Amino acid sequence: MDADRLGQLRGWATRADVIRCDGEVAGFVLVFGPGTDYDSANYRWFAQRYAGDFHYLDRIVIDDRFRRRGLASAVYHAVERDAAEAGRLTLEVNSDPPNAPSLAFHRARGYQPVGELGEPGHRVVLLVKETGPNV
Template identity: 30%
Template sequence: MVAEANGDLAGFVIGFLSPSQPDEAHIHFTGIAPRWRRTGLAQDLYERFFTTAREHGRTTVRALTSPQNTTSIRFHESMGFTSSEPIKDYDGPTLDRVTFVRHLDPA
């Protein structure tokens, strides 16, 4: 999902439908340009991703972030995700991660 403003990139959500878990979708990375933060743009892009995921029969969305990224943790919790405690070495040595999971009602 990509948002543009006057030809410039304002934000994006990179996600995918899990090829191995038919009820799951994953959000890999999200970024909103600093000037567009706290305008609801990430919320809007996530809602669009949820719609696409529902249309493909997905009822669980997963995402993750680093434990230091408190903005991301607050954002995901505001979007209805449940966050884990930091999981040590989740992405490899020294790369701890907080994981997020959210249920989607079927379409």
Template identity: 40%
Template structure:
């Protein structure tokens, strides 16, 4: 069956929390309070459904977000404008089935209308070569490394230029057309729509 990517619903937060904390060392653990904070504030918080069951989730936010991750701060100290993927989790039984690519396609479709770049990190401890390969195949490149003071983990810091953004911003500015496929997932955060033109693709 097809993969459906949609906004998270409040009653699904317990399931999302369980998915996160069963994901293994590649994903930092969450507690219910922090997940609730993401639900209330994150610009992008979507889940994937496959065969009627929850298959994963992705949380993201713009550079202006009030987010305390040291990885997020690393990007903000170096880049003026980007969309940050804080975490993506795919249920173990669904890995390799296209859920991760569906999430990244959806997140990019959202971000490229509003931001010039996508940012994320991959932890370098352990066997994360497949994860790095996945990101590389999707167009991300390493722009540095960061040692997280809060965890002691080293991360490869990855970015991807969004080539559509300069044209979209020059053409529409801050007034994107009001059509369903453009409607931002988290409509409570209208400040995220205020963008400025920065950067172009090579």
């Protein structure tokens, strides 16, 4: 991704946060709310299904040096809390080939499959966690 594309994504994002740990950059997260021009097929699938009632966690990246410190869980707590107003947090995880650790992480956090996109060798499962006030 070049700087122009990153700037475009940051402009559309609801959250574009740098994750810091021990004074160092440990990763980043991008989340998109409804109504943006984001051109991701996965985002568009959720937008068609949920209209204005979702946030889409596009990516979270944690540097290997900072893994197993609870950073991803802390970020998910914050992102899920922010998504409560919209009613749900949506995302996708690779299912072919499977990203078993990510699938297990999301299952443990209460994410449910609602669809699949892609073709053999590159498929994703679309996941949703209801986050509204009645959950």
